[in-house]
Amino acid sequence: MLSGEAMREQYYQAFLIKYAEIGIKGKNRHLFESALVKQIKNSLKKTDGNFTVRRSNGRIFLEIEGEYSFHDTIAALQTVFGISGICPMVQTDDEGFEKLGVFICDYLRSIFSDISSPPSFKVAARRSRKDYPLDTMQINAQLGSVILAAFPTWYVDVHNPDVMVNVEIREKIYIYSETFPGLGGMPLGMGGKAMLLLSGGIDSPVAGFMVAKRGIKIDAVYFHAPPYTSDRAKQKVVDLAQLVTRYTGTIYLHIINFTDIQCRIYDCCPHEELTIIMRRYMMRIAEHIAKETDCLGLITGESIGQVASQTLQSLAATDEACHLPVYRPLAGFDKIEIIEIAKKIGTFSTSILPYEDCCTIFVAKHPVIKPDINKIKRHEKDIKDIENLVTAALATKELIIMSQRDTPSEI
Amino acid sequence: MEVYLDNAATTKCFPQVAELMTLIMSEDYGNAASLHQKGITAEKYLRYAREVISAKLKVKEDELIFTSGGTESDNLALAGAAVANRRRGNHIITTAIEHPAVEQTMEYLEAQGFLVTRLPVDDDGVINLRELERVICDETILVSIIHVNNETGIIQPLDEIGVLLRKVNPGIIFHTDAVQGFGRLPLSPKRSGIDLLTASAHKLHGPKGVGFLYKDERVKLSPISYGGGQQGGWRSGTENIPGIAGMAKAADLMNVMMDENIIRMNELRDRFLQGLTNIPQVTVNRSDSRAFAPYIVSVTIAGIKSEVLLHALGEKGIYVSAGNACSARKQGHKSPTLKAIGLSNEMIDSTVRFSFSHYTETVEIDYTLQAMYDIIPVLRKYVKR
Numbered sequence: 001m002l003s004g005e006a007m008r009e010q011y012y013q014a015f016l017i018k019y020a021e022i023g024i025k026g027k028n029r030h031l032f033e034s035a036l037v038k039q040i041k042n043s044l045k046k047t048d049g050n051f052t053v054r055r056s057n058g059r060i061f062l063e064i065e066g067e068y069s070f071h072d073t074i075a076a077l078q079t080v081f082g083i084s085g086i087c088p089m090v091q092t093d094d095e096g097f098e099k100l101g102v103f104i105c106d107y108l109r110s111i112f113s114d115i116s117s118p119p120s121f122k123v124a125a126r127r128s129r130k131d132y133p134l135d136t137m138q139i140n141a142q143l144g145s146v147i148l149a150a151f152p153t154w155y156v157d158v159h160n161p162d163v164m165v166n167v168e169i170r171e172k173i174y175i176y177s178e179t180f181p182g183l184g185g186m187p188l189g190m191g192g193k194a195m196l197l198l199s200g201g202i203d204s205p206v207a208g209f210m211v212a213k214r215g216i217k218i219d220a221v222y223f224h225a226p227p228y229t230s231d232r233a234k235q236k237v238v239d240l241a242q243l244v245t246r247y248t249g250t251i252y253l254h255i256i257n258f259t260d261i262q263c264r265i266y267d268c269c270p271h272e273e274l275t276i277i278m279r280r281y282m283m284r285i286a287e288h289i290a291k292e293t294d295c296l297g298l299i300t301g302e303s304i305g306q307v308a309s310q311t312l313q314s315l316a317a318t319d320e321a322c323h324l325p326v327y328r329p330l331a332g333f334d335k336i337e338i339i340e341i342a343k344k345i346g347t348f349s350t351s352i353l354p355y356e357d358c359c360t361i362f363v364a365k366h367p368v369i370k371p372d373i374n375k376i377k378r379h380e381k382d383i384k385d386i387e388n389l390v391t392a393a394l395a396t397k398e399l400i401i402m403s404q405r406d407t408p409s410e411i
Numbered sequence: 412m413e414v415y416l417d418n419a420a421t422t423k424c425f426p427q428v429a430e431l432m433t434l435i436m437s438e439d440y441g442n443a444a445s446l447h448q449k450g451i452t453a454e455k456y457l458r459y460a461r462e463v464i465s466a467k468l469k470v471k472e473d474e475l476i477f478t479s480g481g482t483e484s485d486n487l488a489l490a491g492a493a494v495a496n497r498r499r500g501n502h503i504i505t506t507a508i509e510h511p512a513v514e515q516t517m518e519y520l521e522a523q524g525f526l527v528t529r530l531p532v533d534d535d536g537v538i539n540l541r542e543l544e545r546v547i548c549d550e551t552i553l554v555s556i557i558h559v560n561n562e563t564g565i566i567q568p569l570d571e572i573g574v575l576l577r578k579v580n581p582g583i584i585f586h587t588d589a590v591q592g593f594g595r596l597p598l599s600p601k602r603s604g605i606d607l608l609t610a611s612a613h614k615l616h617g618p619k620g621v622g623f624l625y626k627d628e629r630v631k632l633s634p635i636s637y638g639g640g641q642q643g644g645w646r647s648g649t650e651n652i653p654g655i656a657g658m659a660k661a662a663d664l665m666n667v668m669m670d671e672n673i674i675r676m677n678e679l680r681d682r683f684l685q686g687l688t689n690i691p692q693v694t695v696n697r698s699d700s701r702a703f704a705p706y707i708v709s710v711t712i713a714g715i716k717s718e719v720l721l722h723a724l725g726e727k728g729i730y731v732s733a734g735n736a737c738s739a740r741k742q743g744h745k746s747p748t749l750k751a752i753g754l755s756n757e758m759i760d761s762t763v764r765f766s767f768s769h770y771t772e773t774v775e776i777d778y779t780l781q782a783m784y785d786i787i788p789v790l791r792k793y794v795k796r
Contacts, residue, residue, distance in 0.1 A: 226722055227719050227721075227722030228722070228793075230722050231722075
């Protein structure tokens, strides 16, 4: 007997790609669809197989000719934003209703052979070929009887079936009953671009993923502070950006040397405000790069109340430093929820590598948790020559272009 | 300028060693077990390695087991001896300042039911011989004491320990991890009463991934891996001929210049220590009354996180280590050695290790000192408040 996967590879030669939100976009729908088709094609570039992506009657079909890997194909499609479900389909020529019934029962027997308890089911037919001798209702009812006869323990539930037997009658007849979940969201590249403040932590890669999920392209900025942060910490950020490109496509990663600004703030400002003031300068620099690179907003991994610099007062103070909107997709998430997503998208194990920077020197033992924005602004005025330092920091910018990678690193 | 002062972590390969290894890998690549000419040529290298290294140590040629390095040698020595001698007793003695390859194997043996006593050390890092004598009991089968500590360079009195063990109970097996000493300091296991000795090639300008265990022929040892029965069955697996020959070549070269090297290392160290006196609040973790390897200097610089200094020196092309390289990646890991010699957590976080080699030049020491003069006052301005 074939394993589940080998069996599926043999059976399935096409996939119906379901998309949820983009179905409701009115006149823009075709734009979204073509963006999705483009992303699907892109995601399959590295998957073995001869794939054709086709749009038809408001649906997207992926057809495969010859041998392919079922597992890799599903995995690739599961990195594409905009897909809500992936339904592998079997197809057969129309050789009469009786043969169709036998074909469907054979198929169900193979796919659901390992199901633990007898499932409820429903047949849902769709007929785009109107010359088929039976109408939709008749197909549903008659196929239902055939299935019940073949699987005496199964039972019908038209409201909440365990197994939905979809039958589409067109030139050929397509049957599908399994749905693999997609990422949801919207296809990349339809919504402009935003700048992610990327650190080596758990949260910011997840934040980037969350915004990208809404169809937004991502660029990123990382602040390093040698010798207080190590090159390994920087490499970790590069690695994280690389991991996120799996979903977001190419990321332009801007690296800024922040040491002099950090030290100057330390020299001139009250210690309990160090973190907030540093973050305000990071926002300013990020905004500067964002504007240069046509980004329409900033993204941070902040989560309300997680640390002193993420209280509502602190976030307000950070926000005040820049004009672009700041997106904080994790604002309402608990750490556990963030970790769950980080694990799902594959960034967690890299994020927790212990190349913790030595920036803790610049974190006060008792940082302010309710900063007063007016005081902060007054203290910022005391920072000598900061404008020049910001200009100098911008001049240190190093750009690394991260793209989806299919080859091991070179030595 | 690039200044590599992390030779206790690993060393640059001698060019002669790299050359020999290239030749073996590309020309004389046979399996020593093969019966044809290629195999015979390969076996010659193996014999060469046995001859060279056994001559340095003044031991028999078949008392050497070639391994993948220090960690494997320690594992084989400790787990192998403990298991093979279990019927004689279940007590093992070691120290609080061992390399993780020993310490972690001890923890494994404890989980297998052995009792392990870890001897404390004094502020210089030396064990107390009377304490050692006191903890030996009828059940004691194995004593493992590091030769040169990798973090401070302190040398344990192996000769005296050997004498003591022979006096109390000659049946006790004496192992030493000599990874930081072999090839750089004189070692004579037979004279010191050492039964098992661990060494690694990459600390003496040889290749990584190869080492050996000296095993006195009278010691009973069980293998810890099984296979084709090479090396008397103690270490199955096709011999790593390029590595083993490379190690022997490196050991040979090191041995020829050992005396001269020791003098040079002493000079470099003295120059470095003299220069350090110009920096306030610097503690060198050594004392003149005790024997330290001259090529390892552990320095505690108050008010500076070692990792920050390490990166700042790195920007100037100077490579040093914070604590020991093997555990530097573990977060929140505090060096047990530095703890054992009485350093506070804060001091441990401010401790940097400088380690010299045959390739270290006087100008490099001066360059490093100058860099420290420049960097330290700046870094000291920024402390956590």
